[in-house]
Amino acid sequence: RQCVGAAGGWSLAAAAAARSVLWPLPQQLDQSADRNSLSPQRFSFIYGRDSAAQTGCSVLDAAFKRYFSIIFPDFTKGSGLLMSENKSIRYTSVSSVTTVSAVSVKTRGCDGYPDEDSDESYNLSVSEGQAVLRSVTVWGALRGLESFSQLVYQDDYGSYFINKTEIVDFPRFAFRGLLLDTSRHYLPLHAILKTLDAMAYSKFNVFHWHIVDDPSFPYQSRTFPDLSNKGAFHPFTHVYTQSDVMRVIEHARMRGIRVVPEFDSPGHTLSWGKGQPNLLTPCYKGDVPSGSFGPVDPTVDTTYKFMESLLKEVKFVFPDSYVHLGGDEVSFACWQSNPNVRTFMEKMGFGKDFTKLESFYMESIMNMTAALNRTSIVWQDVFDYRERIPQDTVLEIWKGETYQAELSRMTQAGHRVLLSAPWYINHISYGQDWRNSYAVQPQNFSGTEEQKKLVIGGEVAMWGEYVDATNLNPRLWPRACAAAERLWSDEEKTLDADLAFPRLEKFRCELLRYWKYVCNHSLSTSASFQWHSAHSK
């Protein structure tokens, strides 16, 4: 694929080799120097004869189209041959050099949603004149199509090639997430959709939508429209309507990505209070209310009724079986100041221990969530307070330095864990900070093999304090790719960041092209410069 423009000084073959990119690295990869040419006019994706999925499979029909134009951008733009009125990509003019990429999926299911048990494995075999992609599910086929697209490259004259290749591939972790925060800054829909596209390119499979928080409540609720009417930055322009949310979920589904919403409480809820009176705890100054509000008031029934209605709606709107309930960073000062809360504490026998109060609240809403047949994810704080936690609750680690010890403790208690602490990539620093993300070893902590299996994956977090649509992409990409590879690929084969760097550099070019930029030579040279200077140290 044309990535670097004119490959000044390189031999054609070297340039071609360098242009072939696979990110994340497949589990088993065998590439040869047998180069086959591909002709857009004669190329087609077809369903294998033995495939359970056939024409009409929504996910794959759309993916064939999408990947055709990703693989042959010039062709798609130029001739318009592809985009005829018939949507299926199929050329009837069969000739002996037609490259057919046959996709065979073992199990049916094109209209469902990817979930925690989805089998994303695939095998891809590219030989002369044909490619065969085999997977168990359509989600695996999507991963394989992505790899296939990354194998295709263009020479300086614009001809397309793909080398003979054998791939056996599957993810190391089932949960490979990316968090966007749409409360601190509103992100327009297109920024979210573009992020989903880019996630698919590096095989992320969960979009953790931190949709509301203190600063704003952009989720337009059917049950409680005042939450966004009063709590969003703007009630019409800075909200996600029900149809926006549907669009995100469908766009994600088409790329094999789950959407896990987070409705973080009892802290991080200031914006909720604007549209839902009596939800938040009034803080007191001495004997009188100070006029400011603290976390959700855990002492009154109305709070639980409200949370139950909201969670019911969430279940209805978001098909994923997981919902993130937050539970982090609850400040106790306001609770402490409020006489009703203090009375409640006494009544419940919590003494002066406000962690018990938070426990009580979180346990109640985790119970509600379980009753709705949903699995809760909560931030590590909930575990740190030693609350009784339903065993199937997933705990997410976000606190920096001590994450290895936390991994040990949580898995020892039998909980499934997500690791996010080392991947807060909203933090930026000069130079190649992707190397820190890359060096993370999610299963390197003291514990048994059984404990290590409880690490179900991790998440890159892009918190929104200083991030909006103008700087989201450059902050996310390619930096998030480091975690994507760590979560997908074999760790033994990807320990060396120096070896990964040229591949990442090329993958960056690919990403730029998806955004309709051309990978600029001077940028590429400066990256190479860093690469060399890293070596000469």
Ligand SMILES: *[C@@H]1O[C@H](CO)[C@@H](O)[C@H](O)[C@H]1NC(C)=O
């Ligand atoms: C692809 O084939 C070309 C031409 O034979 C060769 O130079 C190149 O190294 C091959 N690429 C890979 C990744 O094996």
Ligand SMILES: *[C@@H]1O[C@H](CO)[C@@H](O)[C@H](O)[C@H]1NC(C)=O
């Ligand atoms: C497109 O082609 C498919 C498969 O050949 C066929 O089933 C379908 O009816 C066609 N659709 C249109 C709109 O012509």
Ligand SMILES: *[C@@H]1O[C@H](CO)[C@@H](O)[C@H](O)[C@H]1NC(C)=O
């Ligand atoms: C892929 O190949 C491996 C090893 O040959 C095999 O065990 C696995 O079943 C294959 N997967 C699919 C989806 O065909």
Ligand SMILES: *[C@@H]1O[C@H](CO)[C@@H](O)[C@H](O)[C@H]1NC(C)=O
């Ligand atoms: C949550 O559910 C468990 C198990 O049913 C129960 O023992 C516990 O009292 C419930 N907690 C709250 C706060 O409702």
Ligand SMILES: *[C@@H]1O[C@H](CO)[C@@H](O)[C@H](O)[C@H]1NC(C)=O
């Ligand atoms: C609960 O959720 C699981 C997983 O999403 C699903 O398979 C099951 O059918 C659901 N059970 C009920 C009673 O809705």
Ligand SMILES: *[C@@H]1O[C@H](CO)[C@@H](O)[C@H](O)[C@H]1NC(C)=O
């Ligand atoms: C695990 O981490 C420790 C330090 O935290 C390091 O010394 C060790 O080499 C790592 N283990 C492996 C297998 O890389």
Ligand SMILES: *[C@@H]1O[C@H](CO)[C@@H](O)[C@H](O)[C@H]1NC(C)=O
């Ligand atoms: C690369 O960047 C330079 C400086 O911004 C610009 O002049 C040049 O046109 C760019 N080249 C390509 C191929 O985009």
